[in-house]
Amino acid sequence: xxxxxxxxxxxxxxxxxxxxxxxxxxxxxxxxxxxxxxxxxxxxxxxxxxxxxxxxxxxxxxxxxxxxxxxxxxxxxxxxxxxxxxxxxxxxxxxxxxxxxxxxxxxxxxxxxxxxxxxxxxxxxxxxxxxxxxxxxxxxxxxxxxxxxxx
Numbered sequence: 745x746x747x748x749x750x751x752x753x754x755x756x757x758x759x760x761x762x763x764x765x766x767x768x769x770x771x772x773x774x775x776x777x778x779x780x781x782x783x784x785x786x787x788x789x790x791x792x793x794x795x796x797x798x799x800x801x802x803x804x805x806x807x808x809x810x811x812x813x814x815x816x817x818x819x820x821x822x823x824x825x826x827x828x829x830x831x832x833x834x835x836x837x838x839x840x841x842x843x844x845x846x847x848x849x850x851x852x853x854x855x856x857x858x859x860x861x862x863x864x865x866x867x868x869x870x871x872x873x874x875x876x877x878x879x880x881x882x883x884x885x886x887x888x889x890x891x892x893x894x895x
Contacts (some may be wrong), residue, residue: 781850
């Protein structure tokens with residue numbers, strides 16, 4: 745299954761902030777739309793993402809001046825993304841083993857030069873679970889209809 749197929753169930757809603765916006769704006773967008781990450785766009789180009797984890801690290805280290813923090817200060821310094829035509833297995837592998845040397849839970853998906861959306865590890869797990877359930881049903885049906893010996 746290709747990454748682009750995840751958006752059939754997930755939808756194509758894309759939420760974003762600009763690097764110079766206050767981090768509190770990013771938190772408000774995440775809470776309003778119940779998402780764990782936002783694309784960071786500058787002049788309509790994807791430059792990074794900001795995640796719940798980035799927000800929590802900022803809260804932990806700079807609670808006293810939280811309203812003064814900008815998105816740029818906490819967004820991912822280097823961006824990792826996948827292509828819409830990559831397999832789900834390849835996207836999952838990238839989330840666990842990448843050039844940053846750390847796991848990521850949110851992955852921007854590019855369709856050529858266009859940002860298609862952001863997938864989470866939860867989206868991948870849901871797709872794999874659906875696939876396994878489908879295969880399980882097929883196998884059960886196959887075994888149930890197995891021809892008897894000697895016929």
